[in-house]
Amino acid sequence: MKHVKVCVLRIEGTNCEDEAATAFASVGVSPEKVHLKQLLGQCPSDLKRDLGSYDILMLPGGFSAGDYVRAGAIFAARMKSGLKKDIVRFVEDGKPVIGVCNGFQILVELGLLPAMDGTMSEAPEAALYTNDSGRFECRPTLLKQEKRGKSVFTSQIPKGSVVMYPSAHAEGKLMFPRAQQKKMLERLLENDQVVFRYVDPDGEHAGYPWCPNGSLHNIAGICNPAGNVLGMMPHPERVLKRETHPDWTRVKWKEDGDGLSIFRSAVQSVR
C-alpha cells in the first residue's frame, strides 16, 4: 500500500491542527503539521518542506491571523503570494484538498472554491458571511450528503445519509453577490458542487438552530467541479469517536464517530 503523506497547514491562529492531524492518524496515515513558512522556505533549513511532496492538503479551523480583516483573508493572501503555482499544480494533479471552518473560508478567499470557471479564480466569488444570529454558534449540526456523483471525500458517505458534525463559527453563511445569487446557486447545483446541507433530526432542510448560520440553500459544504477540493463549515475532525457526539449517552453504542468516514474516503482515493 502506498505511503500517504498529509500536510496539515497552519499559521498563527490556526487552532484545530491537533485534531485534524489526529483525524488522519486515526485512518492509518501519518500527517505532518506544517507551518506556512516551512513551505515558503522562511525557516531553519532542516524544517523546509515542499507542498508537492504531499498527497493530501488540509486547512484546519481556527482564527488564522486573528481573522481581523475578513475570516481567512490574510492566510489566503499569504498563500497566494508565495505559493500560488504550487497550489494550482497540487489541485490540478487531482490531489485532495480539504478546508474546515476557517479552512473553508480560506479556500473561498483563495478562489479554490467554488472555482466554477477554472482551478483558481482571481478574486473570491463567494463569501462566508456573519451568521444570521449575529453570534458565534457552537452547536451540533446534522448534514445530509447530497452530491449526486462521486467525490474523493464521500466514497464512504452514501448519498442521502445524515451525519453529525458540530459547528463552531461566527461567519458561516454562504452567500454570492446578491445580483447573481440565484444564478450562481443554479450553477453550483448543476455542477454537482453541493456536498452537505444542514438538516433537522427528521432529515428535513430546516431553519435555526439546525442551520446555525442562515446559509444559502442550507449549504454546509461545497466542492470544486472536479470534486477534489472540499470546504465545509462543520468539523468532522471533532467527532472521530462516538463519545464526542452530543447525545452519545442516549443512543446505541458504536465505536466510530461520524467524522472518520470523510478522512477514510480522502485517504482511500490516493492509495
Add this chain to the structure above:
Amino acid sequence: MALDHLFFKRDVPFPLVDIDLAKATDAELKVLSKDMGLSLSLDEMRRIRDHFVSLKRRPTDVELESIAQAWSEHCCYKSSKVILREHIFGIDNGKVLSRGDAGVMEFDDEYGYALRIESHNHPSAIEPYGGAATGIGGIVRDVLCMGAQPIALVDPLFFGPLDHKGELPAGAKTPKYLVSGVVAGIRDYGNRIGIPTVCGGLYFDESYLGNCLVNVGCVGIVKKKDLRNNAVGGVGDYLILCGGRTGRDGIHGVTFASAELSSKSEDESRGAVQLGDPITKEPLIHACLEVNSLGLINGMKDLGGGGLSCVVGEMALSGGCGAEVDLDKVPLKESGLAPWEVWVSESQERMMLAASEKNVKRILDLFAMWDVDATVIGKVVPGKHVTLRWQGVQVFQVDLDFLTKGPEYCRPCKIETPSKTIKEVRPLLPDTKTVLLDLLADPNIASKEWVFRMYDHEVRGGTVVKPASGMMNLGGPSDATVIKPLPDRERGLALALGVNPWFCGLDAYRGGMASIDEACRNIIAVGGYPDSFTDCLNFGNPEKPERLGELKQAVAGMGDLARFLNLPVPSGNVSLYNETAKGSVLPTPTVLGLGIVEDVRRCITTDLKKEGNLLFLVGETKEEFGGSAVYRRYGAKGGVVPEVIPERLKRSMDEMHAAMKKGLIRSCHDVSDGGIAIAVAEMCLGGDIGAEIKTNYESWYLFSESNTRWIVEVEPSKEKEFLGCLTIPVTKLGKIGGRSLRIKTEVDRTRIPLKEMRKAWSGALPKLMG
C-alpha cells in the same frame, strides 16, 4: 504635601530618580506610598527605608516600585498566607507532581494534568472586555509555564442582578453591560487561542453590583518528562523574554488589585488594565511547548502580576541564583518608557525562558518561524542579587531575600455566623407549580445556553460531556464536563465547579465545606472520582476583622473537608479587597474540582433516558433552607445552612461510584440550587420527557438544598442490584414518562407541562440580556 525635596533626578539621558527615604517622615512615607501608587502600609515603607539606610544609599524609583509589586497582597498573600498554611496547604496524597504557577497532579503513568483558577475581578469591573480576556490570557500562561498544553477553560462569573433598577455604587457599571463585556471578552480570547471553554457559572446577587467577580480557570496536560520548574537551571543560563512587547498597559495592576474599588478607580486605574492579544498568544503557546518538548529550555515562567520585576527575581531565586538584566534590551510597544515602567509593566502575552547558551540560537530560530519575538535580555549569575542596567548604567540592585520575603500578617479576625443570630423567617410560598416555574426562570438557575453556545466548547475535539446534556439542541445542564485529553487514551478528566456564596454569607464554615461537597458530587454524577481541587478565594477587605473572619472560616471548612477526603489543593488564588463603599461582596470561595474518569465511554449524563425507568433520591433531605434559592426568591430570612458530614460524603462517593461502574445508573444529576424539584425538572428537560414523583413530606421539602444528594435513573430490572449497592439513605421518588412533571405530596398534586418548564428555563437569560 510636596515631596519634591525627597526626589533626586539622576544626571543620565533617561528618567531615573533616587528617593531619599532616610529623610522622609512617617507622614511623608504615607503620602509617598499613595502618590506613587505603591499600596504599601506605613510599616512596610519603614521597613524599606531601614533596609536602604543599612545599605547606606537611596533606593531608585525602579527599586521602590519593584518592592511594592513583590510585597502586594496579590503577589505575596500577606493577609491570607497564615490562614492558607493552617488549612489548605500541604494536603498530599502522593500524587502531587508540582505546586508551581499551576498545580500538577498525576494523570496516568506517563502524563500529569495541570490546574489553576484565579481572579481578574478589578480589571473586569473597570473594563469588562479587556479584563476578562486578559484574565484568560494569564491563567493560560500559568498552565503553559509548567510545560503543559492547555486543554480546557473554566469561568465562574458573579454580577449584580441583571434587572437591577435602583442606584449603582459610585463608579460602577450596569450588570448587563458587564455581563455582555465579560462574556464577549472570554469568547473572543478563548475561541481565538483554540482552548475550549467547557465549564462555568453565572451567579447574580446585589452584593456584586459594584464589584463583579471574574474567575478564570485552566486545565492542561503534560508529559511527566516535559514538566518544567518555574526556575532557572543554573549560573550561565540565558534569560529569553518572548511573546508580546512591553508597553504602558497594565502598570500597577497588582497594587490596584490590592485596594478597594472606588468612584475614582475608573480614572485612576484604567492604565492598570492590560490589553490582550490572542493572536500573539496562540503561536506563543505553540512555540513555548515546542522548545520545551525538544528539551531546549531549563525553566519557564509567565509574566503576570508585577511583570518582569516578579518573574526575574522568582525564577532566579527558585534556581538558587541571581541575575543580571539589560533592561533596555526589552522590546517595547512605544519608545519613551522609564526603566521602572518597563520593569513593572504587566503587558500581556509574555513568557520568560531560561536556557543554556548552546540552545539559544535554535530557540530564537523557532520563535522567528512562528513570528513571535524572542530576545535575550539577561543572564543568570552566582549570588542572590538581581542587577539591572539601562544603557550601561546600573539602575537597580536588590537582594532577592529582601525582595521576595514580603511581609506576612496575622491580622485580627472576628468570626460571626449570621445563620445562628438571625431569626429564621419562613417565606409564604405560592402553589408548587408557581414556585417551580419561578425558580426555573431565576437567573441563578435558568439555562446558561445563551452564554456557552458563544464559547467554542468543542475545539481540540476532546469534549465528551459538554455543557449541555441530552437531546440535540434541547439539552439540560451538565453537572461536570468531561475532557478526553489524549486522542489515543480513553482516560478522562471531569471538571466541576462548587461555590455557594449565599451559604457562605450565613455560615462561612459550612459554605466552604458545601463548595467542596458540590464539586465532588458533580464529579461523581458524571462517573468520575474526585482527585484534586484548585480554589479562588474572593473576599472583602482583610483589614476589616469580620471580612478576614469570613475568609478564615470558609478556608477552614474547605480545608477540613479536603483533608478528610485526602484530596490536595495544589494551586489557588486569593482575591481580597472585593469591596466598594457600599460594602463587601458575599464571601465567595470558588472551587474547581478535578476528577479522574477511568473510561470516558462509561460517562453518565443528567438527561432522562427512557420511559418506565425509576427515579431515586440518594442522600438525606433535611430542614436546611438557609441561603437556598427558594428562601432568596421569596424574601425569607436566616435559616440553617446545609451541613456536610464528611464521613457521609466519602461513603456516598464510593458507593455511587461503584454503582456507576457496575452500569446500574442510566442518568444522574446532583441536587443543588432549587433542590429535588429543580433537579428532576432539569433532567426532564434534557431528556425531553416527563416524570412522576411522590413524596411523603410537604412540598417545600422538595426545595431544600441539603448537601450530598443525587437524583438517579435506574432501569426497573436493576432496582434490586442498585439498592443492594448502597448503605447510604436512598428513597424511591417515582418513574419516568409523559409530557409533564407530576408531583404528589401528602397534601396536594401538581402537574407542570414540559413546554412551560422549557419556556421558563430557556427563556429567562435571553430575555434579560435582550
